[in-house]
């Protein structure tokens with residue numbers, strides 16, 4: 001290819017397309033679900049929504065649509081905001097007992113009068129398709145998890161399905177939340193990455209990020225990772241979903257700057273976002289197979 005004098009060939013990262021990869025995963029799930037139905041088992045997910053949080057309503061609707069696509073039955077419980085903690089716990093007990101139901105998902109956040117932790121602990125670990133129960137978190141930390149937290153597991157799929165080998169790589173995770181930073185760090189470690197976790201008290205975060213072969217950003221601050229914080233060839237997974245004042249979505253990574261140096265990068269939207277539901281569907285299948293000894 002010829003370039004005009006004065007023009008420099010710009011290096012561009014390969015964009016990791018979360019929409020396509022998540023669709024591949026949902027199609028794989030659909031195939032397995034069909035095989036299970038042939039064996040007389042219909043995978044089934046119970047989705048519980050308390051109150052009328054508009055964002056939660058959208059998430060729940062998307063989860064039900066994904067179930068339909070994948071051939072997973074969904075049981076829907078849309079409960080009034082005023083429901084008591086006891087009533088919610090009783091419903092979870094009933095679903096724990098219900099042999100037809102393989103997975104239980106309680107959409108967060110819950111109203112303030114309900115103790116989220118108590119609710120998540122009540123879900124039977126084998127039906128914990130969000131992977132938030134301490135039992136499953138413990139399994140994750142010893143490298144034996146079957147039901148892995150969905151967004152972190154989605155990050156690993158994005159990396160692996162892009163053909164990037166994690167083994168031996170310097171992996172830097174920015175963020176240490178229980179739902180993203182910590183579990184994604186454990187999963188990278190399980191893939192033999194050399195993992196460093198950064199957080200708000202980390203000194204010289206730029207120096208740490210510059211060492212990364214693989215960088216996962218889960219900070220919740222728009223455009224936090226700048227071009228001068230990464231090295232050439234880095235693989236960047238941007239978990240952040242931030243709504244800007246103009247209504248647009250943006251990640252934790254300054255895409256325009258970082259894309260010029262990265263070898264692979266996820267966009268926002270269309271990167272990690274669609275993976276969460278795909279991995280939830282995968283977890284439903286894992287739970288269903290385990291419960292039926294298949």
Ligand code: NDP
Nearest residue numbers: 151175176177180199200218219220239240241272273276
């Ligand atoms: P949290 O707010 O729970 O955690 C943010 C983490 O970032 C904390 O560990 C915090 O450190 C760290 N942090 C904050 N400020 C800084 C700083 N200045 N320097 C270094 N570290 C800092 O967020 P989540 O993990 O829940 O989510 C992170 C992002 O991912 C959000 O944008 C969220 O919307 C998105 N997300 C996307 C999902 C998806 O499906 N794609 C799913 C879940 C989340 P400390 O612990 O010290 O406070």
